[in-house]
Amino acid sequence: MFNKFxxxxxxxxxxxxxxxxxxxxxxxxxxxxxxxxxxxxxKASIFGSAKETPADKLIAVGDRVLFDYDSSELSSEAKLTxxxxxxxxxxxxxxxxxxxxxxxxxxxxxxxxxxxxxxATAVRDYLVIEGISPDRIRVISYGKEKPAVVGSNDMAWSxxxxxxxxxx
Amino acid sequence: xxxxxxxxxxxxxxxxxVLTPRFSPNTQxxxxxxxxxxxxxxxxxxxxxxxxxxxxxxxxxxxAPRFSPDGSSIIMSYSNNGVTDIYTMNIKNQNVKRITNxxxxxxxxxxxxxxxxxxxxxxxxxxxxxxxxxxxxxxxKRISFGKGRYATPVWSPKGDxxxxxxxxxxxxxxxxxxxxGSGERLLAKGYLVEGPTWAPNGRxxxxxxxxxxxxxxxxxxxxxxxxxxGFKELKIITPADASDPAWSPLIP
Numbered sequence: 015m016f017n018k019f020x021x022x023x024x025x026x027x028x029x030x031x032x033x034x035x036x037x038x039x040x041x042x043x044x045x046x047x048x049x050x051x052x053x054x055x056x057k058a059s060i061f062g063s064a065k066e067t068p069a070d071k072l073i074a075v076g077d078r079v080l081f082d083y084d085s086s087e088l089s090s091e092a093k094l095t096x097x098x099x100x101x102x103x104x105x106x107x108x109x110x111x112x113x114x115x116x117x118x119x120x121x122x123x124x125x126x127x128x129x130x131x132x133x134a135t136a137v138r139d140y141l142v143i144e145g146i147s148p149d150r151i152r153v154i155s156y157g158k159e160k161p162a163v164v165g166s167n168d169m170a171w172s173x174x175x176x177x178x179x180x181x182x
Numbered sequence: 183x184x185x186x187x188x189x190x191x192x193x194x195x196x197x198x199x200v201l202t203p204r205f206s207p208n209t210q211x212x213x214x215x216x217x218x219x220x221x222x223x224x225x226x227x228x229x230x231x232x233x234x235x236x237x238x239x240x241x242x243x244x245x246a247p248r249f250s251p252d253g254s255s256i257i258m259s260y261s262n263n264g265v266t267d268i269y270t271m272n273i274k275n276q277n278v279k280r281i282t283n284x285x286x287x288x289x290x291x292x293x294x295x296x297x298x299x300x301x302x303x304x305x306x307x308x309x310x311x312x313x314x315x316x317x318x319x320x321x322x323k324r325i326s327f328g329k330g331r332y333a334t335p336v337w338s339p340k341g342d343x344x345x346x347x348x349x350x351x352x353x354x355x356x357x358x359x360x361x362x363g364s365g366e367r368l369l370a371k372g373y374l375v376e377g378p379t380w381a382p383n384g385r386x387x388x389x390x391x392x393x394x395x396x397x398x399x400x401x402x403x404x405x406x407x408x409x410x411x412g413f414k415e416l417k418i419i420t421p422a423d424a425s426d427p428a429w430s431p432l433i434p
Contacts, residue, residue, distance in 0.1 A: 086264070120349070120374075121349070122310075122333035122334050122349075123334075125287060125305075127215075127243065127245050128245075128259065129287065131243055131264065132261075132287070153242075154222065155222065159199060
């Protein structure tokens with residue numbers, strides 16, 4: 015009887031990959047906080063000290079923007095962050111990068127994949143208008159599969175609805 | 183694994199994110215989304231040979247795949263430049279057909295058992311709702327009109343019902359309605375309940391459920407099944423947390 019039906023279960027492993035992503039992201043968030051505290055340092059944070067890697071510098075500049083629930087519209091705050099990002103990307107013209115689109119958990123898996131792609135594309139389009147070549151930008155969506163913050167509350171959800179710019 | 187959770191077998195090695203597996207009508211193949219080389223694409227896994235093959239070559243993300251009832255093609259979503267539409271691809275000759283053409287998110291397509299209609303969800307009206315169209319994308323008609331957002335529609339093997347996920351006031355539900363949208367009934371609810379799949383007899387649904395965690399942790403994710411009358415919900419025991427179940431057709 016048992017061989018009459020077979021079930022396949024997927025996504026058993028994505029929880030493991032989430033955990034690594036969470037650690038990275040928490041680091042990133044802490045960096046972003048520091049960046050806003052030293053926002054007045056301005057250009058200094060763009061060029062940084064010799065010890066900092068480009069990835070560190072990008073986090074200091076602000077590597078992510080946040081979105082409202084079920085929205086891919088860029089807020090004025092997001093646009094300010096992207097203005098700084100585009101300056102960084104112009105200065106570091108040899109770098110190529112990937113924009114990752116993410117969602118909070120309160121949506122279905124497949125819809126959120128599409129929404130994440132829309133968010134990442136909104137960031138890419140803004141950077142292209144700011145003069146960054148589309149050839150340097152790759153877009154990827156993780157939907158709700160890689161939350162930055164684990165938790166089921168407003169704080170976690172708001173930090174998970176994001177597009178993160180990462181250096182390739 | 184078997185329908186009772188026994189004889190579990192891992193198909194992929196866990197180095198990559200793999201999502202939404204679905205059986206072919208002859209149960210020899212599975213189509214799914216995988217992030218190999220960090221590129222989200224639809225693949226086909228042959229259970230006999232163990233071979234995996236990427237379906238076509240698109241300059242964006244392909245996802246949400248399901249087999250057509252005759253097994254000849256895959257229906258799926260394709261996202262590029264912020265737009266998500268529905269496409270079919272013939273597995274043998276790789277012929278691609280565009281089925282929807284809208285600036286909205288059109289995803290989670292599922293064929294009726296006779297292959298003549300497609301149900302999908304779209305945010306073209308503002309929020310996610312269910313729509314039905316013919317196999318060429320003509321005559322698009324909205325079928326969900328209750329309160330909330332509707333997603334992941336799946337046509338039953340008998341053709342008489344469509345199961346779906348519904349989101350309303352912070353809760354998720356799994357329910358069924360007739361293909362014309364009438365007779366909506368909600369069968370299961372929870373913090374996150376998603377991804378219904380039909381038993382071959384069209385009378386039992388399986389889905390996954392995640393409870394809302396109390397502290398800063400992720401709630402455990404488990405598989406459940408329920409009869410369409412909604413009498414008895416049963417938890418399926420799996421070796422680790424599980425999601426996105428797919429129930430195979432009857433093995434001949």
